[in-house]
Structures are given as C-alpha cells and as structure tokens.
Amino acid sequence: MSPAEYSGLGDPERSIALLWGKAGAPTRGPKQRLTVERVVATAIEIADADGLDGLSMRKVAERLGVGTMSLYTYVPAKAELVDLMLDRATGEVRRPEAGMGWRERLELFAREHWQLYHRHPWMLQVTGHRPVLGPNELRAYDDALGALALAGLDERDMVGFVDLVEGYVRGKARNSIDSAQAERRTGVSDDQWWTARQFFWDKHFERADHPNLTRVLDAGAFSEQGGAFEFGLARTLDGIERFLADRD
Amino acid sequence: MSPAEYSGLGDPERSIALLWGKAGAPTRGPKQRLTVERVVATAIEIADADGLDGLSMRKVAERLGVGTMSLYTYVPAKAELVDLMLDRATGEVRRPEAGMGWRERLELFAREHWQLYHRHPWMLQVTGHRPVLGPNELRAYDDALGALALAGLDERDMVGFVDLVEGYVRGKARNSIDSAQAERRTGVSDDQWWTARQFFWDKHFERADHPNLTRVLDAGAFSEQGGAFEFGLARTLDGIERFLADRD
DNA sequence: CTAAAACTCCGTACCGTGTACGAAGTTACG
DNA sequence: CGTAACTTCGTACACGGTACGGAGTTTTAG
Structure with a gap:
C-alpha cells in the first residue's frame, strides 16, 4: 500500500x-x-x-x-x-431523555457542550479541520437535530438551527476560555495584564472618540457578564421560537 | 530595562x-x-x-x-x-452611517465582519489571545455598542448582545472557512475528502441509530445551506427584538 | 574633531516540533 | 524452521521562534 x-x-x-x-x-x-x-x-x-x-x-x-x-x-x-x-x-456529554421538549433538549445540548469546552479548552483550539466522523460526534449531532425535528422543522432549518446553537456555544466558550489560555501560555494573569495596560486607558484612550465604550467601561459592565451564557442562550432560543411562531 | x-x-x-x-x-x-x-x-x-x-x-x-x-x-x-x-x-470594515437604526447597524457589523473573515481566514485561527487594544478594534467595538445603545439597552445588555452577534458571526465564518483551510493545509479538496469517506456512509454508518442525521442526509439538507448566514443572523436579531419587545 | 552611545542589520546557534527511515527484536503462520 | 508481519525506537531532517553578539552607521556629547 x-x-x-x-x-x-x-x-x-x-x-x-x-x-x-x-x-x-x-x-x-x-x-x-x-x-x-x-x-x-x-x-x-x-x-x-x-x-x-x-x-x-x-x-x-x-x-x-x-x-x-x-x-x-x-x-x-x-x-x-x-x-x-x-x-x-465529546463522548462525555449527557444525552437528552425521553419526554424532553425541543427547547429543553437544545438547552441541555448547549450547557453540556459549554461545560465540555471548559473541561477541555484545547477542543476550541483545533482550527481548520473537517468534521470528525466519530461515534460520539455523530451521536451528539443526531441528538441536536432530533430536538429540532421535535419542533417540527424541515431538514434545512434543522441543520441551520443546530449550527446556530453550536456556533453560539462555541463562540461564548471561546471568549470565556481565551484569557485562561493566554495566562497559561504567557504566564501573565488577567489582572496583571489589565493592570499593565491601565496606563493606556488613563493616558492614551480618547474617551470622546469612543462614547459607547466609555459608557460601558464607566458602568463597569464588563464585570457584570456573569450570567451572559444563559442570557445569550435564552435570546438565541427565543429567536428560534419566534421563527416557529411566525411560521404558523 | x-x-x-x-x-x-x-x-x-x-x-x-x-x-x-x-x-x-x-x-x-x-x-x-x-x-x-x-x-x-x-x-x-x-x-x-x-x-x-x-x-x-x-x-x-x-x-x-x-x-x-x-x-x-x-x-x-x-x-x-x-x-x-x-x-x-479590522480597519477594513465599513462603518455605520448616520440615520441607520440599531438592526441595520448590527447587520452591517455582522456582514462586514463575515466578509472580513473570508478575506483573512487566519484571523479566526488566532486562539487563546486577549483583546487587541488597537484603534480599529476599539472603533469597531464602539460602533457595535452604539447600535445597541440606540436600541435603548443598558450597559450590561449592550455588551451581552454585541458578544452574541460577534460570536455568531465568528462561529459561522469559521464553519464556512474551515474546509477551505483544511484543503490548503492537506492538499485534499472537499470533494476528494468526502468521496474518500463515502464508504463510511455506505458500509459502516448505522442509519437506524441516527434517524435524524439520516433524514437530513437523505433530504440533501447540507447542500441547501447557502443562505444560512443571513438566515441565522435574522434569527439572532429576532431574538434581540423579542427581548426589546418583552421588556416594555 | 573625536569618541562614545544608540541604533540597524543579520549570521549563527539553540531548542523544540512532526515524522521518515531503517535496524533490531518478537511472534505467528506455512 | 524460515519468513513474513509486526512492534519498538534511535537517529536524522527540515522547519519553527528567537537569544546573542558582532559589524557597520548615524547622531550627539564633550
């Protein structure tokens, strides 16, 4: 060969x-x-x-x-x-149980993967790769599709919404994990990093040129992002729900 | 020093x-x-x-x-x-114009970045990095925040929704770009890759174990994902719209 | 005018990576 | 019992980022 x-x-x-x-x-x-x-x-x-x-x-x-x-x-x-x-x-994720509705199933999918990526941050560092045709990946994907089948969607929209939710979870997880990864790689903690750059906000940043960022910074909104994952997830699922409602 | x-x-x-x-x-x-x-x-x-x-x-x-x-x-x-x-x-993205509404602004942000990532796929390969405090990054972020300020949100939700849309775009762009990147790296085109794995679907894949995936495959739903970006974007923005409506 | 300081340019070298190759040893089959 | 198929792994190669220090160039201090 x-x-x-x-x-x-x-x-x-x-x-x-x-x-x-x-x-x-x-x-x-x-x-x-x-x-x-x-x-x-x-x-x-x-x-x-x-x-x-x-x-x-x-x-x-x-x-x-x-x-x-x-x-x-x-x-x-x-x-x-x-x-x-x-x-x-991927085999670590819990699977939906009988009786769960579509929204519940997607929430489970999202939360399980959210946790999975936190346990294994390297999963999000794999870039430019094609789908892995393994048993656990296909299982998880089939389960997610099943949630949307339950919602009565056609095949095209099933795929579209699974991608949407998957993309949301991966994106959020990446944000949540990035700083920890940077710390591991560089040995500089978040606090150290931001402290070392405080001079930028104090001396160079043009507040008048960035009114919205200024407002958000002054309000301390970045430290209030604790429940952001659940919040965004709810909004994403709301978008699906509205699509279902408008369809009828 | x-x-x-x-x-x-x-x-x-x-x-x-x-x-x-x-x-x-x-x-x-x-x-x-x-x-x-x-x-x-x-x-x-x-x-x-x-x-x-x-x-x-x-x-x-x-x-x-x-x-x-x-x-x-x-x-x-x-x-x-x-x-x-x-x-x-990031300096390549077009900026919103006066008179645009919040949804229009977010659509512009999303589409501009979608195209940006297609022109520069490597941008999505940078992992585990902290925010880049450069002029263009801050400008784009401020513009996106501005869209949501226009919608009348508070600071915490402004940040949350910008993250949501940004995460959506990056996730979708990654999917769209991954196969091209794999091709560049390995020299194997999408067609070649899937053809070389056709035997899997024919001989090993257990259709009964994956009813939803089977259904989606049979329906050819994966080739119908052309407008998926706009579709998902609309759903994501719908989710925000519903949040705004429910709030009142 | 001279000498030192500050700077650019870059050749060499070091360590770390994935992995091709082939030698050496082990097991099962004809 | 030989030989084919297999595992193990030492060595070697090409490539990566970049530390170091020498040589040359420009400015400035005295």
Whole structure:
C-alpha cells in the first residue's frame, strides 16, 4: 500500500476504523504494550493541562514511558490523534431523555457542550479541520437535530438551527476560555495584564472618540457578564421560537 | 530595562505604541530600510495565502528581502506582529452611517465582519489571545455598542448582545472557512475528502441509530445551506427584538 | 574633531516540533 | 524452521521562534 492517499494524509479507512474502535487486532508480531485508548487518554490529559500548543508527541510518549516513534504504531499521525481526542471528549456529554421538549433538549445540548469546552479548552483550539466522523460526534449531532425535528422543522432549518446553537456555544466558550489560555501560555494573569495596560486607558484612550465604550467601561459592565451564557442562550432560543411562531 | 516584563512577554507600552502608530522614530543609528507598516502588510499577504500556520518570520523576511532577525527591530516578537495584523485587517470594515437604526447597524457589523473573515481566514485561527487594544478594534467595538445603545439597552445588555452577534458571526465564518483551510493545509479538496469517506456512509454508518442525521442526509439538507448566514443572523436579531419587545 | 552611545542589520546557534527511515527484536503462520 | 508481519525506537531532517553578539552607521556629547 502506498504510504498515504494524498499529500501526507493518512488512509481514511484506517482513520475511521480507529474512531469506531474497529481496528482489527494484528495477529503477528509482539503484543502491543499500549492501546490506542491509553494514548488518546494521555494526550487529553496533557492537552487539558498545557493546551494544544503544549501537546507534543514526545510528551505523550514520555508520560507513557515509551519511545516517541512507538506512538506511530497506534496512530498514523498527530492529526488523527487529535481527531480521536475530539471524539472521545465529546463522548462525555449527557444525552437528552425521553419526554424532553425541543427547547429543553437544545438547552441541555448547549450547557453540556459549554461545560465540555471548559473541561477541555484545547477542543476550541483545533482550527481548520473537517468534521470528525466519530461515534460520539455523530451521536451528539443526531441528538441536536432530533430536538429540532421535535419542533417540527424541515431538514434545512434543522441543520441551520443546530449550527446556530453550536456556533453560539462555541463562540461564548471561546471568549470565556481565551484569557485562561493566554495566562497559561504567557504566564501573565488577567489582572496583571489589565493592570499593565491601565496606563493606556488613563493616558492614551480618547474617551470622546469612543462614547459607547466609555459608557460601558464607566458602568463597569464588563464585570457584570456573569450570567451572559444563559442570557445569550435564552435570546438565541427565543429567536428560534419566534421563527416557529411566525411560521404558523 | 529588563528584557521582558513577564516571562518572554514584551513591554506593554511598546506594544500599544506600535498599535497606535505612536512609536517615536529613533534619532540615532542608520535609517530603517523598512516600516512596521510594510512588515505587517507583508505578513498579512502571506497569512492570507498560506494561513497562520504558513506564516513564519523567515518567509516575511525573505519576501521583504531582509535577514530574518532584522524583523525584530520592527516588532518585538511574532505575537505582537499578529496583534498588529489583526488590528490592521479590522480597519477594513465599513462603518455605520448616520440615520441607520440599531438592526441595520448590527447587520452591517455582522456582514462586514463575515466578509472580513473570508478575506483573512487566519484571523479566526488566532486562539487563546486577549483583546487587541488597537484603534480599529476599539472603533469597531464602539460602533457595535452604539447600535445597541440606540436600541435603548443598558450597559450590561449592550455588551451581552454585541458578544452574541460577534460570536455568531465568528462561529459561522469559521464553519464556512474551515474546509477551505483544511484543503490548503492537506492538499485534499472537499470533494476528494468526502468521496474518500463515502464508504463510511455506505458500509459502516448505522442509519437506524441516527434517524435524524439520516433524514437530513437523505433530504440533501447540507447542500441547501447557502443562505444560512443571513438566515441565522435574522434569527439572532429576532431574538434581540423579542427581548426589546418583552421588556416594555 | 573625536569618541562614545544608540541604533540597524543579520549570521549563527539553540531548542523544540512532526515524522521518515531503517535496524533490531518478537511472534505467528506455512 | 524460515519468513513474513509486526512492534519498538534511535537517529536524522527540515522547519519553527528567537537569544546573542558582532559589524557597520548615524547622531550627539564633550
């Protein structure tokens, strides 16, 4: 078999088999000392602590007590490892229960993912990637679609609204997580950072040129954003509700 | 002066002076052959074409015909260069005109940023960063706040709704851009990618386990997402409108 | 007028990254 | 029992950001 289907990319069959845990155990050769599962779990631990930047194949190998290149017998490349990490983490979300209405289901979806991203901030650092066709990702997506099917929407709008809610949650989570990630990366806390920039507001910022920002700053509105996630979520779902109402 | 305020981080005064173009020209020494402006513009060109991953100090230097380390006389580090790139690109957005209502203003904000992110996809690849306190970023933010001030909201809700709309736009833009970025990085086009995974849907995917996804796939709903941005934007703004109405 | 100070430019070097390659050892099958 | 298939992993390469310090250039202080 050629080493890669396209430029440097792994075999799709292999990737999907890994995601679905359907990789046939090889018969020949020495028994494997590790499992894909352990590799993925370890990688998640490291990424949880050090972020996606802090995740390196060498670190994973070191923590597992194996040589770096040994990991490549479990996983074709780092990109596939990240896909596995994403799908595995997504498996942590709670699923809707029978009897829940569409709004309740979407709220559950949103809150579960909100928490998920806080537990695993690196999930939002993966950029420019295609959908992960893993069991947990598809499950979660199917559940979310199901909520909107319950609302009686057609297929196009189901997809549209799932995207809307998903996008909302990811966006908010990113905001909420960014400063913590910056702190980890730079070693500068939020307080230190803002304090070091206080001189800007005092000496350089043109208040008259930014009347709205000035007003918001003076009111201390940025420290009042505690319940913003729930607030925005309610507004987003209200938008859907209004769409449903107007339709009739 | 110590080389850095915190671990590896540059002097905030210097960073802000750069953003606002207030870096005092040095008197001693040879005249500079470049300007910060040219460095930033060149970096944006490269990032537009090759993504944030494809942006390296060496490439910028090469294109400008200077040694790599010479860039460090213009910019303290790559992180600051990216901040400058972000603020400069944000300067491209059109601003609201007098007489526009709050909804019109938010639509303009959303559409302008939607297009901005498509012109400069790398903007959405910057993760875990703190706000950029540059002139264009603050200007755009002030304008967005102004739209909601016009709607008669209090400060806390102004911030909340700007975040909401901003998050929506960024989320949608990310989806829209991700596949293009994946193509650039891996050399595999969307068609190729999905074709290479067709076997999954045919042979492995359990339709009965994913009734909603099955329904949506069969209906071809994913190819009907053309106007999804405007659709979701309208729903998001409807949510705000309903909030305003309920308030009275 | 001279010397020092301040500055630009940049070659070299260091450490960290993903991973290709191939040697060495292990197991199962024909 | 040989050989094919497999795991393990040391070495090496290309690429990344950037610290350091030397060489050359301009201004300024004395």
